[in-house]
Amino acid sequence: MADEYGRSEREESETFSVASIFDEERFWLVVSVLAGSLVVAGYFLNKPYPAYATALFPHMAEVLIENGYRRPEVIPLYTAEGLPFAYPPLMFYVMAVLIDVGIDPLLISRLLPGVAFVLLLVPYFYLSREFLPIRQAGVATVVFATAPQITRWHISGGGAVRSPAVLFLLIGLYVGVRLFKTGDRRWILPGAVLYGLTMLTHPVQMAYFGISYLVLFAAFDRSVRGLLHGAGVALGGAIVGAPWWLYVIRTYGAGTILSASNTHGGLGITELDAVLEAVVLFNDAGFPSEILIASTALAGAVYALTKRRYVLPAWFVVTIITITQVRFAYIPGAMLIGMAVVGAVVPWLAEVVPRRLGRADGETVTTVALAALILSTTWFGALYVTGDPPFEQRNSLGAYVDDDDIEAMEWAARETPPDAQFVVLDNAAEWFPFVADRTSLTVWWGAEWTTQERYERQHALHDDLAACDDAACVNETTEEYDIDPDYVYVDNDRFDDRRSMVEHERYELAYANDGVTVFRVTD
Incomplete structure (x- = not known):
């Protein structure tokens, strides 16, 4: 039987089921993991050698094997004097074990970053859910899975260290939100373990872990209890990470860590003009896609402020000011994109398009818009990592060797x-x-x-x-x-x-x- 608009009960039911799928967490998890997997597969199948600087890490793993899994003081062959073995060591031990059991180091450098990257999308979605409704969190995760600013640094060769560190970081941030929102001290132990694992993997992610906990503390639990909970995570993490920082201080001196923190742009921006430039341009947004995505994130921050939702914009700005690597800003930034797109752009389309066309309902427009967003971002993300995206620099993920x-x-x-x-x-x-x-x-x-x-x-x-x-x-x-x-x-x-x-x-x-x-x- 048809209603006054000519739709049958079956058509009504099918429309409802198609639209309702966007309100399922499992749908967005599957879509996000699939999008990230397609991007990783595009990179893996088109890059016989890992992108960017890669070889130092498997070299360090081989040095560990040669040294009986004991850390040497010097990494040989890199410069005339060699380099200190002062990197956080966890992933080099993982790589050493993989090499020791017979896996080719080149394959590890090509595949390990992508596997870790796909895994980290799951905690990113659940972290986003702590701030956003399902659809907004889902779009944020798809953006995070496909944005060039993210994929460039996490699936390339150096992602063998970066991606696992971000995996620990994102799980730790989810734990931090739960800790400060609920005040339940049972979250302290997992938070400390994850902070320690992050510390043992990458120093910049370690720093961002602490900075973000300060933001979460200020946002959700500005109390003595919250301060003590945060201190418990910091102290416990320092204990878990002690095999790294104690070794570095004892072997090379504390100045080694301080010296490393001042390179690659350091950990903070102090000049006002540099702060403004960082906020507006995300430090190094130079490709058309980066400018578009950065602009959308900034628009999302403005939109959030108009809705009196201050945590994500504040976290976003603090990230840009304190961490000079642009990829970190997209942890809150992709959430702001999801908020703006699903909260403002898609509803506007659902209102305007039916009025202009006269034959589409708002729910259908919403469904088409979300589907188009998923497909287009995944398509562009996969093209980007293969090195041939439209309107972009062709050497977008170039290898240093052939x-x-x-x-x-x-x-x-x-x-x-x-x-x-x-x-x-x-x-x-x-x-x-x-x-x-x-x-x-x-x-x-x-x-x-x-x-x-x-x-x-x-x-x-x-x-x-x-x-x-x-x-x-x-x-x-x-x-x-x-x-x-x-x-x-x-x-x-x-x-x-x-x-x-x-x-x-x-x-x-x-x-x-x-x-x-x-x-x-x-x-």
Whole structure:
């Protein structure tokens, strides 16, 4: 039987069932995990080598194995003096065990970040549910699963450490919300354990854990009880994380941790113009998608303020001011996007579209809008990680090495003396010691655990040599930094004037393939 609008009871029932699925937590969990999995699969299937700096971490895992799972004081081959083994060690032990049982280190670096990334979407959804209704939390999680600012740093090679740290962080933040909302001290122990695990995994996530707990304390339980509960989590976490910070202080001194905290932009922004720039542009939003997503998050913050919902905007701004890495701002930022899109944009469409078209009801428009949002964000996220998104920089998730690099490094492992030292003129410097088992003088990744001065020197050395395009520049730069390499490793695509190296009396051609040329220093 049809009603006055011509709809049968069956059609009415089907419309209701389709729309109601968006109010199911299980639906959004499945959709979010599926979206994240498709993004990870797109990256894995299209990237034979992990994106960005990657090789230091499996190298450290192999050093652990060689040292009988005891932490050495020095990571060899990275710079002439080596690097302190001062990183939080948990994931290097995990990687060492995986390598020890026969899993290829390259496969671990490609797959482990993505697996951890998909897992962390589950606690992110439940954390979002503490602040948002189901649909808003679901959209926030889909955005978090697909946004380039998030995926770029968590599924690439360095995500082998970052993603597990964020997994511990997000579970810990959910525990923190429950702790401060309910005042139930039973949440203190899991909070402390998770804080300790975060501390043992990544120092920046550790810092953000503490900063966020201060925000949650101020938002939900500004009392002596809340202060004591937060202190209990901090103290317990410090105990769980003691195997790291005690080792670093005893072996290298407390200054090592302080020095590392001042690199990569440090932990705070103090100048007013820098604060305003960070809030408006999210520090480094440079691609069209990043600007769009950042603008939506900022609009979400304004929308939340108009609704007198202050916690997420405050958390968002505190994050931007205290943590310079933009990806952290999207923990509250994606929630603000979900709030704005589902709370304002979709209802506006549901009101305007039927009035304009005259043949669609609001619930249908809402269903179509949410489905379109899920499909479009997943589609774009997957395209982004494959390296070919529309309107974006094509090298969106580029690897620092290719087959020619690996071939040249394997030649170095076979044909050069074990104590040979190399100047590597591009980002392949980070991979070189891991593959070639020879020293790279120009690597700067990991130098933050030495001193601020040495970190800045290594970073400048790497950048200055990477900018060279002829023999004269290489000579001047190596002399300026007082380094004396045995070989110079050149990326053919980046180095314009290889002939100047071939014709220079200081250099002798030692090896070449289509992508790489290696010169022996004759003097």
